[in-house]
Amino acid sequence: MFLRVARHTNDLERIVDFYVNILSFELLGDFQNHNNYDGVFIGKSGLDWHFEFTKSHEDANHTFDQDDVIVLYPKSIIDYDVLVSNVIHGNIPILTANNPFWNENGVMFMDPDGYRIVLSPLKAIINEIN
Template sequence: MKFRSARHTNNLDSLITFYRNVLGFEVLGSFKGHDGYDGVFLGIPGADWHLEFTISDEAAKHKPDEDDLLVFYPASIEEYERIIQRFTENNNPALESKNPYWKANGITYADPDGYRIVIVKPVAPQSL
C-alpha cells in the first residue's frame, strides 16, 4: 500500500520552498490547470508516500490546531540534527508541543499553513 496526504492551500510556493529547503524533500511531480487546480507532489524518491498540495481560485478554509501533526522519524541522529539545523537556518522556531509525548520525544515546528510537524529524535541503541 502507498500513501498520499493531500491538502489544499493558499500558500503553494511557500510550502514548496519549506518542504524542499527545510525537510529536504524533492518535487516528485506537479500539474497545472487540472480542472482549475495546480498542484505539486513532494517527498523522497522511492518512498511509498508523498505529500500533495493544491491551489485553486477557491481559498483554503481549514484551520489547523495543535494536534494536527505530520510526524517524521529520521533514520539516524545525524539526519535528525541536519533537519533541526535546517529549521534553524530557515528561521523556523520550535513550538511548544501540546501533547506531552511529542514534547519528550521530538521537536515541533509549523509549516507555512500553520500545520505542525514533529521531528522525532532517534533513540540511541542501548549497549549491553
C-alpha cells in the same frame, strides 16, 4: 498500499520551499490547471507515500487543533540534527507541543500553512513501540 496526503494551500511556492529546502524532501512532480487546480507532489523517490499540495481559485480553509500533527522520523540522528538545524537557520519558531511526549522526543514547529510538524529521532518510535 500507497499513501498520498493531499492538502489545499494558498501558496504553493512557500510550501515547496519549506518542504524541499527545510525538510529535504524532493519535488516529485507538478501539474498546472488540472480541473482548475495547480499542484505539486513532494516526498522521497522510491517510497510508497508522498504529499500532494494543491492550489485553486478557492482559498484554503484549514481547521485543526494543537494535537493534529505530522510526525517525521529521520532515519539517523545525523539526519535529525541536519533537519533541526535547517528549521533553526530558517528562523522557524520551535513550539511547545500540547502533548508532552513530543517535547520529550523531538521538536515541533509549523509549516507555512500553520500545520504542526514534529521531527523526532527514530529511536523515539522504537522506544514507544517497545
